[in-house]
Amino acid sequence: MPTIKFTSNLKRFFPELAELKSEELSITGILDTVEDRFPGFKDYVIDEHGSLRKHVNIFIGNELIKDRVHLSDHINESDELYIMQALSGG
Numbered sequence: 001m002p003t004i005k006f007t008s009n010l011k012r013f014f015p016e017l018a019e020l021k022s023e024e025l026s027i028t029g030i031l032d033t034v035e036d037r038f039p040g041f042k043d044y045v046i047d048e049h050g051s052l053r054k055h056v057n058i059f060i061g062n063e064l065i066k067d068r069v070h071l072s073d074h075i076n077e078s079d080e081l082y083i084m085q086a087l088s089g090g
Contacts (some may be wrong), residue, residue, distance in 0.1 A: 002075055004030055007084040014038045027058065027071035030081060045083065055086045 001021040011017050023034040035042040045056045052058065052068040059065070059082040065073040075081070 001062060001077060002030065003080045004034060005080060005082050009081070009085050014041055017041075023077045025077065027065065027073060027075065027081075030075070031071075034083075051078070057084050057086050058082070059084070 001023055002025065003021050005017060005019050006017050017038055020033070020037060022030045024030045024033055031042050031046065043045070045053055045058075047053050050069075050071075052065075052071065057064060060073060060075060060079050068074050
């Protein structure tokens with residue numbers, strides 16, 4: 001099962017957010033798993049068109065996902081996914 005990890009700055013919006021595992025092998029399925037545990041999370045990371053929001057990045061291992069629109073990147077059972085809020089400013 002893939003492991004889903006989050007950056008600590010997301011806890012500002014979801015204080016109970018914690019690492020979890022999912023039986024899903026798609027990004028959309030994994031986001032559904034996170035949404036089930038932490039309601040509102042999916043709306044925070046996905047826009048009204050189903051694409052990843054600009055301020056959010058998802059890594060599979062050390063690789064940034066390539067498909068931010070359809071979220072079709074392949075996930076293996078042993079993968080670690082990192083969901084993080086992109087920070088900007090100076």
